[in-house]
Amino acid sequence: MLEKILSELQPTKTLLVAVSKTKSAETIREFYDAGQRDFGENYVQELTLKAAILPKDIRWHFIGHLQSNKVKSIAPFIHLIHTVDSLSLLAEIDKQARKYNRVINCLLQFKINEEETKSGLPESEIANFFDSEIFRQAKHVRLVGVMGMSTFTDDNNQITNEFRKLRSLFEMVRSKYYPDDEEFREISMGMSDDYKIAVKDGSTMVRVGSLLFGKR
Ligand SMILES: *Cc1c(COP(=O)(O)O)cnc(C)c1O
Numbered sequence: 001m002l003e004k005i006l007s008e009l010q011p012t013k014t015l016l017v018a019v020s021k022t023k024s025a026e027t028i029r030e031f032y033d034a035g036q037r038d039f040g041e042n043y044v045q046e047l048t049l050k051a052a053i054l055p056k057d058i059r060w061h062f063i064g065h066l067q068s069n070k071v072k073s074i075a076p077f078i079h080l081i082h083t084v085d086s087l088s089l090l091a092e093i094d095k096q097a098r099k100y101n102r103v104i105n106c107l108l109q110f111k112i113n114e115e116e117t118k119s120g121l122p123e124s125e126i127a128n129f130f131d132s133e134i135f136r137q138a139k140h141v142r143l144v145g146v147m148g149m150s151t152f153t154d155d156n157n158q159i160t161n162e163f164r165k166l167r168s169l170f171e172m173v174r175s176k177y178y179p180d181d182e183e184f185r186e187i188s189m190g191m192s193d194d195y196k197i198a199v200k201d202g203s204t205m206v207r208v209g210s211l212l213f214g215k216r
Contacts, residue, residue, distance in 0.1 A: 001212055002034055005195075009206065014199050017061050019191075019209030022216045025050050031212070032058065038079075040207050044070040051077055063147075063188075063207055065119055068092040076100050082147040082188050082207075085109040085121045087134045090141055097140035105144045107188050110169050112162040113151040120148065123169060130177050143178075145186025145204070146170045150194055159194050163201040 002018075009016055019040040020028050028039060032055060041047035042064030051060055059079035066083050074081075075096035084090055084106045097104040108129075111120030121129060129135060148166040150159045170187050178184035190198025190206035198206055210216060 002031065002036060005208060005212070008196070009199065012199055012203075014203055015205040017063070017188075017205055017207045018212050019063065019207050020050075020213065021046065021064070021209065023213050025053055027213060028054060028058075038205075040082075040209075044073050048073050061207075072096045072099075075102070075104065078104060080144070081106045083107070083109045083119065084141075084143070085111075085119060087129060087132055090138055091134050094138035094140045103140050103142050105142050107145050107147040107186060108143055108173070109147045110166055112148040112166045112169075115149075115151060126169075126173065130173075142183065144183050145188065146173065147188035149191070150189070156194075156197060159197050160201065163189050163194075163198050163203070167202050 005016060015038060016036070017038045017040040018031055018036050021040070021042045028050065037057065038059045038061060040061040040063040041050070044066070047060060047062065051058070060077065062074060062078055062081045063083060066081065066089060068089055071092045075093070081093065081104060084093065085108070093104055093106060109120045111122055146166060146169060148162070150162045153159065166189055167187060174184050186204045187202055188205045188207065189203045192208050192211035195203070195206040195208055
């Protein structure tokens with residue numbers, strides 16, 4: 001399955017983030033031995049335990065809801081945080097990254113779905129976010145793109161519309177706040193059930209779990 005998905009992502013050079021939450025270190029190791037280096041995790045404690053015993057060249061992506069008081073545990077090593085959706089979280093990541101003399105790459109998570117969840121910045125908050133003093137002062141965080149999750153539905157039209165919405169938010173933020181910045185370029189969208197749709201609509205990284213590892 002790994003080879004099949006990689007070959008599907010090859011034409012668009014979309015990155016595969018293998019979502020290994022709840023899976024054992026041994027299982028991750030098998031995928032590592034097959035060449036996979038980018039892994040996504042949702043829970044801080046689970047991630048830090050795995051990161052401690054697995055090879056150091058794994059690029060760990062944090063894709064779950066991140067509580068501010070847990071940022072310090074992942075700040076020394078995290079490769080990319082996909083789920084920044086508030087200024088208070090941004091400020092905490094900046095503070096912890098500074099301690100380790102790092103600049104941590106992050107994605108701004110937008111709410112594009114109709115789920116009850118509160119995760120994701122609403123579109124109406126974009127100007128507040130970027131015009132804030134907190135954002136301007138956060139020298140140890142680099143925003144490199146956006147992330148979103150579609151509604152859990154089998155209506156492919158709805159999913160397509162939500163991914164297009166995320167892409168248009170990405171383009172709007174890029175043109176307004178990162179006009180000459182090549183590093184602002186990532187659109188993290190697509191999971192096991194909808195990554196093919198996401199790739200058609202411009203995803204640069206898909207987060208695939210159950211299709212690779214089996215159901216949780
Ligand atoms: C669990 C999870 C995934 C992977 O979901 P699958 O349907 O197993 O591919 C992707 N993104 C996020 C944010 C997740 O929490």
